[in-house]
Amino acid sequence: MSQTAPHLTPEQLDAFGRELDAIRERVLDDLGDRDAAYIRRVIKAQRGLEVAGRGLLFFSLLPPAWAAGTAALALSKILDNMEIGHNVMHGQYDWMNDPAVNGQSFEWDSACPSEQWRHSHNYMHHTHTNIVGKDRDIGYGVLRMSEDQRWHPYYLGNPLYALVLASFFQWGVAFHDLEMDRVAAGKGSLKDKAGMVRDIWRKGRRQALKDYLLFPLLAGPGAPATLAANLTANYARNMWAFMIIFCGHFPDGVEEFTLEETEGESRGAWYRRQLLGSANLTGGPLFHIMSGNLSHQIEHHLFPDLPGHRYAELAVEVREICERYGLPYNSGPLHKQFGSVVRKIVRLALPDGDADGSGAAVDAGGRRVEVAREPGVGVGAADERSAARPARPARVAAGGAA
Amino acid sequence: MFTESTTEPRPARLGRRLLGSSLARALATPHGVDRYVELVKPTFSLRDVRAEVVSVQRRTPTSATVTLRPNDNWRGFRAGQHVLLSTEIGGVRRTRPYSPANSEHDGGLVELTVHARPGGAVSPHLRTRLLAGDVVGLSQAQGDFALPRRRPRELLLISGGSGITPLMAMLRTLCDEGHDGPIAFLHYARAERHIAYAEALARLAARHPNVRLLRSLTRVGGLGGGELDGHFSADHVELAGIDPEEAEAFVCGPAALVDAVHGQWARTGLEQRLHVERFAPPPLAPLPADADAASGALRFARSGVEAANRGGTLLDQAEAAGLRPQSGCRMGICHTCSCRKLAGAVRDVRSGEISTAPDEQIQICVSVPLGDVTLDI
Structure with missing residues (x-):
């Protein structure tokens, strides 16, 4: 359930935005050898783990080689997707002008075409972070992750869908941009998506070919064991990525927004929304690297194109700024944050709020709002639903006027 | 006798054939074979030209002569052409054009002479920091300013300052080929100690009776400063003993020299016999006095569209010109609109920072052009 953070006057929002802009400018001016060396070191570690993992899995019939090879390959895929792929594709290293780490040309070890x-x-x-109906990461078009998505019996399967999505997360991400839920709801045709489907097929086929055919075959008699190892590594990467990503925006205390209240928002209001719509994970340096520094989801959303390895330093300043403006800073250990995500997935499988299951929603002010059910509409497609929800007056004023 | 002026690519070695096989490519997807092999052998690439620095000599107070051994992808050069050299400085990959100064017949090596410009982003670094064993990126050789494949009999080579390098390549190539027609080499420099190739030129002139070397050392004021006096003039051509109506002339150097030579050839109606390479370093910061007064032209290289700069962001202007470049947030966050700026200066509307270097990645939704800009769109 969303909570309402203190509102700032337009002047306060501007000052808040200026402070964050200043941090951004300072880091941009400081980018250099240190950042280049960092990402190259991570890439070297990832490629080393990958080669070691693949090498060990030629001997997958030996249990220690299987275990070590699988672990190395899983770590390599996690590093590749998170600390390297995700961050490079944000353009965090575009300033290096190096085609190897260019956000526009980088391809990652995932079924999703970059x-x-x-x-x-x-x-x-x-x-459009956390704007219900705009930000398609809210439930990935499959899950109900917000009270603002109207309940439907389909969502009784919420926990099951979540488990399936987590297990096949790379494919979930691959099909994400197709917006199949919208196609199913009659908004847009599959024909328009032919090009995208072709790209997914091409990329997915190449990924499947190497992981599930070529490398297993090269292991000779160990082919089944190597296949199992590769499946395990991909599964581990999928689960890990799902956990980290779902902890970024769905733990308790993270706010959602409506389209109306974010229209024409100022830079400061945009920063405020990014802050309130994100949650951090606490942990050690290795944990941060393995999460692609998405454990610093707040800093990532404030500064998506600053190199992720800087977020830990910036978090100290961001926290201090938030304290001064009285804004909440959502942070907790993985087990706590993920626990609350799991509870939310289960809770939202059922109709909202009360025992009678009338389908009534509760708005941010705690008032019950009757929302008409619309049977027959399948997955997600929250666009007009947010419009059906009454706006939260106070927040519209703060966000809209700024 | 040399008849082929570019080196043939070497037959691919077994290891390279294996790494280039479709199996290797399928196993290395999506990153590609290069991204693995380069971690143990930095010069390796299946496609890109990369080169190892063989030696660095600092012959003058302001220059460094760098010898490079390119990898197997290098297809050689024609004397007079240039290459784009890329190197990383402060984490940023920077690219600059340099003309090889060695002979085409030099066993696949490339010799570049870098003149350090005070305040330059790249040349001072190359002069002081580059070491034997370093690896740099190269492009294939490019440019039409080159010795014709059918060698002219009579040649007039005119260079100024650091523009000496492509003409040096021509002279050395011709000498290697045993060329026996008359060649005159006119070089304009501030003082002899600034001529990176002073010794090499003198040696070639001494060894080849058909080569005539005439120098003008403009800073010395003509007092024993070389065979010629002052800046280029028509009588320098006469002194060279070359008939401009018969010879092919090549000029490379600062704009003033190139303009003077070009004017002379145009006046005598011999423009077709003159080959010109302007050797202007990129301006350090071409800041128009009034940044708001939009001027210049926008060129969208890939689509072949041109438009006058009307002010506003490059994204808005590209769209106004009928193009549909990729874009997303239009506020500099998502990098969907990032593209390569091939030439020109732009200002980041958020920070006011100005980017002048060629071949840089910019976000066009938050960049406004300052004068002429060429984008890879």
């Missing part, structure tokens, strides 16, 4: 990821993630999600 081109489509850049659209669904960098643009749709980062620009």
Whole structure:
């Protein structure tokens, strides 16, 4: 359930925005050898783990080689997708002018074509963070992750869908930008998506070919064991990525927004929304690297194109600024944050708020709002639903006027 | 006798054939074979030209002569052409054009002479920091300013300052080929100690009776400063003993020299016999006095569209010109609109920072052009 953070006057919002802008400018001016050396070191570690993992899995019939190879491959895929792929594709290292780490040309070890990821993630999600009906990362078009998505019996399967999505997360991400839920709801045709489907097929086929055919075959008699190892590594990466990503925006205390209240928002209001719509994970340096520094989700959403390895330093300043403006800073250990995400997935499987299951929603002020049910509409498609919800007056004033 | 002026690519070695096989590519997807092999052998690439620095000599107070051994992808050069050299400085990959100064027949090596410009972003670094064993990026050789494949009999080579390098390549190539027609080499420099190739030129002139070397050392004021006096003039051509109506002339150097030579050839109606390379370093910061007064032209290289700069962001202007570049947030967050700026200066509307270097990645939704800009769109 969303909570309402203190509102700032337009002047306060501007000052808040200026402080964050100043941090951004300072880091941009300081980018250099240190950042280049960092990302190269991570890439070297990832490629080393990958080669070691693949090498060990030629001997997958030996249990220690299987275990070590699988672990190395899983770590390599996690590093590749998170600390390297996700961050590089944000353009965090574009300033290096090096084609190897260029956000526009980088491809990651995932079934999702990076081109489509850049659209669904960098643009749709980062620009429209936590705006219900706009930010398609809310439930990935499959899950009910917000009270503002109207309940429907389909959502009784919420926990099951979540488990399936987590297990096949790379494919979930791959199909994400297709917006199949919208196609199912009769908004847009599959024909328009032919090009995207072709790209997913091409990329997914290449990924499946190497992981599930070529490398197993090269292991000779160990083919089944290597296949199992590769499946395990991909599964581990999928689960890990799902956990980290769902902890970014769905733990308790994270706010959602409506389209109306974010229209014409100022830079400061945009920063405020990014802050209130994100949650951090606490942990050690290795944990941060393995999460692609998405454990610093707040800093990532404030500064999506600053190198992720800087977020830990910036978090100290951001926290201090938030305290001064009286804004909440959502942070907790993985077990606590993920626990609250799981509880939310289960809770939202059922109709909202009360025992009678009338389908009534509760708005941010705690008032019950009757929302008409619309049977027959399948997955997600929250666009007009947010419009059906009454706006929260106070927040519209703060966000809209700023 | 040399008849082929570019080196043939070497037959691919077994290891390279294996790494280039479709199996290797399928196994290395999506990153590609290069991204793995380069971690142990930095010069390796299946496609890109990369080169190892063999030696660095600092022959003058302001220059460094760098010898490079390119990898197997290098297709050689024609004397007079240039290459784009890329190197990383402060984490940023920077690219600059340099003309090889060695002979085409030099066993696949490339010799570049870098003149350090005070305040330059790249040349001072190359002069002082580059070491044997370093690896740099190269482009294939490019440019039409080159020795014709059918060698002219009579040649007039005119250079000024650091513009000496492509003409040096021509002279050395011709000498290697045993060329026996008359060649005159006119070089304009501030003082002899600034001529990186002073010794090499003198040696070639001494060894080849058909080569005539004439120098003008403009800072010395003509007092024993070389065979010629002052800046280029028509009588320098006469002194060279070359018939401009018969010879092919090549000029490379600062704009003033190139303009003077070009004017002379145009006046005598011999323009077709003159080959010109302007050797102007990129301006350090071409800041128009009034940044708001939009001027210049926008060129969208890939689509072949041109438009006058009307002010406003490059994204808005590209769209106004009928193009549909990728874009997203239009506020500099999502990097969907990032593209390569091939030439020109732009200002970031958020920070006011100005980017002048060629071949840089910019976000066009938050960049306004300052004068002429060429984008890879």
